[in-house]
Amino acid sequence: MRRSKLWIMTSSPQQTGRGRKAALYVTVGVIAVGAVFLAGVKVIGAWTGTPFPSADPAATARRLDAQTQEVYDALALPGAALNPQWPGGGTEANIYDCHPRGLAHFVDNLADTQPREPGTAVISTEWALAGVTRPQALDALRRAKQALVGKGWTVTSHDEAVEDVTLRLAPPRDGDGVGHRVVVSLYPNGNLSVAAISECVRYPAGTRVTQEGAPYDLPDPVAPAQLRGR
Incomplete structure (x- = not known):
């Protein structure tokens, strides 16, 4: 019984590696989406130009x-x-x-x-x-x-x-x-x-x-x- 509990609570190296890869993929995906968003904002800004400041x-x-x-x-x-x-x-x-x-x-x-x-x-x-x-x-x-x-x-x-x-x-x-x-x-x-x-x-x-x-x-x-x- 002790060995069984120990086996259940301990992750294998293979499982740990998969978890790290999944986290890495998520991080890379978030960075990629953010980069695309920022690039889109820059393109729109370049297309429309810098707004003129408002003043009386x-x-x-x-x-x-x-x-x-x-x-x-x-x-x-x-x-x-x-x-x-x-x-x-x-x-x-x-x-x-x-x-x-x-x-x-x-x-x-x-x-x-x-x-x-x-x-x-x-x-x-x-x-x-x-x-x-x-x-x-x-x-x-x-x-x-x-x-x-x-x-x-x-x-x-x-x-x-x-x-x-x-x-x-x-x-x-x-x-x-x-x-x-x-x-x-x-x-x-x-x-x-x-x-x-x-x-x-x-x-x-x-x-x-x-x-x-x-x-x-x-x-x-x-x-x-x-x-x-x-």
């Missing part, structure tokens, strides 16, 4: 304006004057630089005139200082770069070529996840422009738009407040 155009414009104010403060050029004739359009919404994403639209985007993505726009704001000399601009851009990097900004390029001086930066992303870029450029005529541009954003339903579909009623620039009497 007016709120985005105010954020961009605040960023140009930060740049003005960091440049530390109190003697410069705002150029009222600067051809930059102040705050604008551009609907022609946002195109459908993903492989589903690959052929369409190869056309000379790319289709635009409805309900999206690039928001930008721009102004310029007048009467800035090249030495002043070089010093100012270096000061601004150091100050803004200390606040978490990222320098994407800094060009001090013979004629043009340009500093490109990326401010930290806010909670809405919208990427912005800021470009500071000195022109030979002494104009130092500061432009802040958002990536393509999808504006909410109900946003007031022009006949072409561009958001309007965007707030006027406030920056640089020191030169606008605000």
